[in-house]
Amino acid sequence: GLIRLGAHRTYRALWAARLLRGRLRRIAGAARRVVRAGALQAYYRVQLRLPVRADRAVFAAYWHRGYACSPAAIEQKARELVPGLHTSWICRAEDEHTVPTGIRRLTPGTYRYWRALARSKYLVNNVNFDRRLVKRRGQVLLQTHHGTPLKTMGLDLQDRPAAGGTMDFEQLLANVDKWDFSLSANRHTTLVWEKAYPSGSAGLETLEYGCPRNDxxxxxxxxxxxxxxxxxxxxxxxxxxxxxxxxxxxxxxxxxxxxxxxxxxxxxxxxxxxxxxxxxxxxxxxxxxxxxxxxxxxxxxxxxxxxxxxxxxxxxxxxxxxxxxxxxxxxxxxxxxxxxxxxxxxxxxxxxxxxxxxxxxxxxxxxxxxxxxxxxxxxxxxxxxxxxxxxxxxDGYAAERVVRRVFLGDTTVQVPAASAVSLAERQPGPAPVPASVPVPALLSGTSPGRSPSTGPDRPTA
Incomplete structure (x- = not known):
């Protein structure tokens, strides 16, 4: 309308004012974020001077995506076996519904979040915590990882730019030095973790106990x-x-x-x-x-x-x-x-x-x-x-072994433990359908000795 009226100067002035308002809003938003981040870190530093609470444990998984993986299995078993333990779970707001009732939910980047990280004795994650985490004397950090490694991980990605091009390997080593326990599902995994995540701390202990999420x-x-x-x-x-x-x-x-x-x-x-x-x-x-x-x-x-x-x-x-x-x-x-x-x-x-x-x-x-x-x-x-x-x-008891070693301090836990079940004796989860699985529609004939109507073999190990 201003252009139709020939008021070009007025139009340019209003447009400039609109751009200026947008810039001021962005500057104000950035300033608020900086002030809030500074306040949070100041609050965290104060909390670091307060005593560590031995009855508190913080859990997280998959970069705060919800209640999952081995940390979830360990949290459940810890509440069952450790008297008086209070657990918290870090997750995004959209994933809070996955956390069972009775567990305190922590939103990343809040005051409660930083207080929990500063004062909880037990910290459990299947990835790394925030790089600003200060590992205090008296705190115990358990790294569960998230699966048996087939693809290369950690420092082994240094010569693979497609996979590790943006990874900060110095920060990775700093994070590894905070670990007290590294969980392993088998001997292959133990050897890989020790190579891919070398620690400068002599106190890092590998727990070759199995994978709790598989319990x-x-x-x-x-x-x-x-x-x-x-x-x-x-x-x-x-x-x-x-x-x-x-x-x-x-x-x-x-x-x-x-x-x-x-x-x-x-x-x-x-x-x-x-x-x-x-x-x-x-x-x-x-x-x-x-x-x-x-x-x-x-x-x-x-x-x-x-x-x-x-x-x-x-x-x-x-x-x-x-x-x-x-x-x-x-x-x-x-x-x-x-x-x-x-x-x-x-x-x-x-x-x-x-x-x-x-x-x-x-x-x-x-x-x-x-x-x-x-x-x-x-x-x-x-x-x-x-x-x-x-x-x-x-064997269904991996989470129990972890809890007894890490939370209860039982140094006699070994694998195979007295409660472990051998491969030959284990019964997998019941199959959902009978052994007579339907024949695919694309099958026009079968070879002798390979009939699809025959149920799957279940040999003993």
Missing amino acids: LLRRTTAADVARFRESIGIPEGATALLYAPTHRDYRRTQHLGLDLERVVRALGPDFVILTRAHYSYEAPLVRGTHPRIIDVSDHPSVEAVALASDALVTDYSSLMFDYANLDRPIVIHSSDREAYEAARGTYFDLHSCPPGAIAHSEDELLDIFATGHWRGSRSAQLRAAFRARFCPYD
């Missing part, structure tokens, strides 16, 4: 499995395949190596696919809707999803090490092996000791299901060897 896989009933399947929406009697690929350091978006709609059509109406995106991606794995493709990326417990499924299809995800405890079929889909090895690298050749059948393309994957190889005797043998190597201590 649920050993302590679940058939009723629990049925409840998990119902909550997810798996049709009764259907065979549920969990598809969970890991992230790619050389890609900006989630890698989807399969045409899932084609796969689910080929498998037939008795199969459903559960898709779970890697936690580093916010978007669902598959866009659009298909009645037999169920996105479970937002499900708070990957362990419950695993129990609800009948088989796992993955690539290089550490979920395979956890899933092997269920003694259910695992199929590896490795379509970009060379690219993944070049960008990230692995600690061992998965093809030399796989947990089951390996497919290098979508057609090979469909053939594995068509012939029944995915749950045949050879796959069962590979799975048994994989379990023996990577799941020796996952």
